[in-house]
Amino acid sequence: MVPDFSQDYFALFGLRRAYRIDAAQLDQAYHEMQGKVHPDRHAHLPETERRLSMQWATQVNEAYRTLKKPLLRAHYLLRLAGAETDHESNTAMSPAFLMEQMEWREAVAEARAAGEHHELEKLMQRLEKHGGEIRAEIERDLDAKKDYAAAADAVRRLMFVEKLEHEIQDALEALESQD
Amino acid sequence: MALLQISEPGMSAAPHQHRLAVGIDLGTTNSLVATVRNGIAVVLQDEVGRSLLPSIVRYKADGGVDVGYAAQGTQATDPRNTIVSAKRFMGRGLKDVSHIESMPYDFLDAEGMVRLRTVAGVKSPVETSAEILRVLRERAEASLGGELVGAVITVPAYFDDAQRQATKDAAKLAGLNVLRLLNEPTAAAIAYGLDNASEGVYAVFDLGGGTFDISILKLSRGVFEVLATNGDASLGGDDFDQRVYCWILDDARITFPSIEDTRRLLLKAREAKEMLTSHDEAPIHAELGTGQAVDLTLKIDTFADITRTLISKTLGPTRKALRDAGLTVNDIKGVVMVGGATRMPQVQRAVAEYFKQEPLTNLDPEKVVALGAAMQANVLAGNRAGADDWLLLDVIPLSLGLETMGGLTEKVITRNSTIPIAKAQEFTTFKDGQTAMSFHVVQGERELVSDCRSLAKFELRGIPPMVAGAARIRVTFQVDADGLLAVSAREMTSGVEASITVKPSYGLTDDEIAGMLKESIDHVGDDVQARNLREQQVEAQRLVEAVEAALAADGRLLRVEERADIDEEIAALRKRIAGADHRAIKAGIDSLNAATQDFAARRMDQGIKRALTGQKIVEFKI
Numbered sequence: 001m002v003p004d005f006s007q008d009y010f011a012l013f014g015l016r017r018a019y020r021i022d023a024a025q026l027d028q029a030y031h032e033m034q035g036k037v038h039p040d041r042h043a044h045l046p047e048t049e050r051r052l053s054m055q056w057a058t059q060v061n062e063a064y065r066t067l068k069k070p071l072l073r074a075h076y077l078l079r080l081a082g083a084e085t086d087h088e089s090n091t092a093m094s095p096a097f098l099m100e101q102m103e104w105r106e107a108v109a110e111a112r113a114a115g116e117h118h119e120l121e122k123l124m125q126r127l128e129k130h131g132g133e134i135r136a137e138i139e140r141d142l143d144a145k146k147d148y149a150a151a152a153d154a155v156r157r158l159m160f161v162e163k164l165e166h167e168i169q170d171a172l173e174a175l176e177s178q179d
Numbered sequence: 180m181a182l183l184q185i186s187e188p189g190m191s192a193a194p195h196q197h198r199l200a201v202g203i204d205l206g207t208t209n210s211l212v213a214t215v216r217n218g219i220a221v222v223l224q225d226e227v228g229r230s231l232l233p234s235i236v237r238y239k240a241d242g243g244v245d246v247g248y249a250a251q252g253t254q255a256t257d258p259r260n261t262i263v264s265a266k267r268f269m270g271r272g273l274k275d276v277s278h279i280e281s282m283p284y285d286f287l288d289a290e291g292m293v294r295l296r297t298v299a300g301v302k303s304p305v306e307t308s309a310e311i312l313r314v315l316r317e318r319a320e321a322s323l324g325g326e327l328v329g330a331v332i333t334v335p336a337y338f339d340d341a342q343r344q345a346t347k348d349a350a351k352l353a354g355l356n357v358l359r360l361l362n363e364p365t366a367a368a369i370a371y372g373l374d375n376a377s378e379g380v381y382a383v384f385d386l387g388g389g390t391f392d393i394s395i396l397k398l399s400r401g402v403f404e405v406l407a408t409n410g411d412a413s414l415g416g417d418d419f420d421q422r423v424y425c426w427i428l429d430d431a432r433i434t435f436p437s438i439e440d441t442r443r444l445l446l447k448a449r450e451a452k453e454m455l456t457s458h459d460e461a462p463i464h465a466e467l468g469t470g471q472a473v474d475l476t477l478k479i480d481t482f483a484d485i486t487r488t489l490i491s492k493t494l495g496p497t498r499k500a501l502r503d504a505g506l507t508v509n510d511i512k513g514v515v516m517v518g519g520a521t522r523m524p525q526v527q528r529a530v531a532e533y534f535k536q537e538p539l540t541n542l543d544p545e546k547v548v549a550l551g552a553a554m555q556a557n558v559l560a561g562n563r564a565g566a567d568d569w570l571l572l573d574v575i576p577l578s579l580g581l582e583t584m585g586g587l588t589e590k591v592i593t594r595n596s597t598i599p600i601a602k603a604q605e606f607t608t609f610k611d612g613q614t615a616m617s618f619h620v621v622q623g624e625r626e627l628v629s630d631c632r633s634l635a636k637f638e639l640r641g642i643p644p645m646v647a648g649a650a651r652i653r654v655t656f657q658v659d660a661d662g663l664l665a666v667s668a669r670e671m672t673s674g675v676e677a678s679i680t681v682k683p684s685y686g687l688t689d690d691e692i693a694g695m696l697k698e699s700i701d702h703v704g705d706d707v708q709a710r711n712l713r714e715q716q717v718e719a720q721r722l723v724e725a726v727e728a729a730l731a732a733d734g735r736l737l738r739v740e741e742r743a744d745i746d747e748e749i750a751a752l753r754k755r756i757a758g759a760d761h762r763a764i765k766a767g768i769d770s771l772n773a774a775t776q777d778f779a780a781r782r783m784d785q786g787i788k789r790a791l792t793g794q795k796i797v798e799f800k801i
Binding site: 031034039040054057061062065169173176 | 198328329358359400402495498499502555558559560561568570571572596597598599600601657659660
């Protein structure tokens with residue numbers, strides 16, 4: 001069976017096109033599809049078949065990753081809706097949000113310099129809560145209101161938040177390796 | 180070979196015909212070959228019933244080669260030609276090999292990979308490994324009574340592209356058809372998971388003779404999904420031997436041992452280490468070439484003291500793997516122990532303490548990898564039976580990227596991505612009329628290219644001349660199910676294409692891949708500084724070149740004193756580029772920009788006039 005890669009990723013996995021997804025259903029559909037296309041299932045076949053299988057499995061992995069991660073999923077939905085986030089060129093964010101970002105950043109840098117492990121973890125928890133709120137906002141904007149402009153704005157904010165989360169993780173790891 | 184029949188995936192081409200396939204654990208210290216016979220995975224033994232093949236190769240003056248037990252005896256008498264732990268040199272340059280000072284070999288730092296000068300000529304680690312694989316292939320063919328369809332060869336999960344490629348090359352050299360390179364902890368998970376019908380999240384802690392891997396896997400309904408992997412490609416049982424060896428030298432006051440004595444004492448060190456697995460002390464007796472007699476007793480507490488830091492080196496990667504998987508120790512249902520070095524009680528205690536549970540040691544830690552590889556080989560060869568309906572989803576251990584302006588790494592594929600995976604990234608030209616572009620492919624987590632492993636360099640030529648920034652060059656990375664990378668580059672407007680399958684180039688001086696992840700964390704601050712500086716340098720260089728091009732084209736639009744001002748600004752900025760202060764460079768950029776503002780406006784004006792009068796517009800950019 002060759003999966004139909006001309007359909008969108010939601011259709012590929014038999015899911016409704018929406019931000020809110022059933023993660024277990026996605027996992028199961030992904031496993032079933034990889035069970036058919038994965039190179040391990042075609043290792044005994046000639047070169048051409050093996051190469052095709054690698055390409056299919058690559059596409060299935062890409063589709064899965066896109067739907068699995070909330071930020072990528074939101075980006076993808078916006079793209080399907082014809083409402084790109086322009087995240088490369090459009091960096092106009094509200095001054096209040098940018099202010100808030102700078103404060104977060106300073107707090108992380110200070111906690112890191114002072115070696116305050118617990119402070120970093122507290123920041124991480126607050127940030128995760130904040131990220132959760134934005135994700136809920138994205139879900140409302142995309143699934144209920146279909147307000148793509150608002151969703152695109154929320155997606156851009158979530159990108160900042162996730163970047164900050166990575167920085168806190170790096171800081172935590174740096175502190176741990178000093179222990 | 181006859182054309183293969185194509186069948187539905189999941190069905191074998193000819194159910195009645197069993198295709199001979201094996202799994203090979205090519206270890207640092209010992210190697211094994213296993214196969215599935217009558218539905219059961221078994222390790223194949225040699226003619227006298229031994230399962231293990233010591234990973235030792237002796238090159239003889241007459242051109243003959245001894246492998247395994249036959250070579251074991253000559254380690255101390257002919258150390259220069261008796262190669263042990265060749266796996267540590269696979270895909271490695273001379274600078275990457277640790278403890279090189281106590282190794283008895285005559286190293287030759289050749290392009291790509293270190294070589295060893297032996298009595299039978301110069302040998303690469305790939306050739307040495309191939310000797311071991313050849314013996315195992317012959318053992319399998321004799322035992323199974325036919326030619327092999329193929330083999331699954333295991334590699335440490337933390338092996339980089341160069342090391343994987345070297346392993347695959349060795350297998351080919353040994354006349355094996357490689358069905359798949361399989362990560363050692365993943366192979367162990369198959370053997371363990373299928374044996375115990377396990378479900379849930381498991382950690383596989385694999386401390387071998389020379390490498391350490393930690394993999395976190397989710398097992399559910401026949402799917403083995405690796406969530407994250409980490410490790411240290413130069414940490415293993417050998418390092419424990421090395422610590423004991425140093426303790427012996429110290430305690431027995433031995434200075435400058437001969438290479439024969441070094442090898443002799445390393446063997447004694449290993450024996451002592453193994454004895455301490457079940458005893459509280461180990462005697463060490465040896466007579467050196469100098470006539471000096473060594474007579475020591477190594478107590479278990481002393482051993483624990485001198486090896487404590489080695490054990491703690493396993494915990495950093497373990498923490499990172501858990502973090503990358505988004506899990507904590509409380510999520511781990513069981514810890515599977517793999518590798519001979521996990522027999523050490525100290526290692527087991529440390530693992531139990533970290534994971535807050537006793538590790539699982541019910542499978543032979545030295546055989547479990549080969550058994551899992553055999554099960555996978557059986558399936559890959561097309562012998563899938565109803566019960567073999569499992570699926571492996573593995574990941575790439577280290578990020579892959581490209582060098583960009585200023586020696587910075589642009590990550591294209593991030594670590595712990597599920598394979599196979601492909602990613603494309605677009606780049607553009609830096610100068611007007613640029614017709615070629617060179618690419619440098621690297622692997623590692625650090626921001627600076629010089630801190631990552633260099634995998635390959637290649638060029639895309641024949642780009643049609645365009646203004647800087649107009650060409651669109653798409654570079655595609657494809658990692659296959661063996662974890663091996665292929666890179667291609669294509670100019671999108673003209674279709675000019677260049678592609679390579681990455682072969683290691685080893686242009687770099689980084690110490691060891693093991694340290695790369697750790698360092699990337701330790702030096703995040705330094706990286707940011709260095710990155711800022713390089714970015715500003717690139718930006719400044721770009722501006723200077725643009726202004727000079729504009730001056731050459733339209734300098735006549737300026738009065739003499741205006742021209743002098745701009746020249747002065749350029750000279751000042753050039754001086755700052757050579758310095759290390761990114762803020763000063765930024766200030767210089769701003770200053771030169773300000774000084775050329777009027778000039779730019781005049782040029783623009785002229786450009787528009789030219790366009791209106793039908794003249795060809797000369798592209799410019801300030």
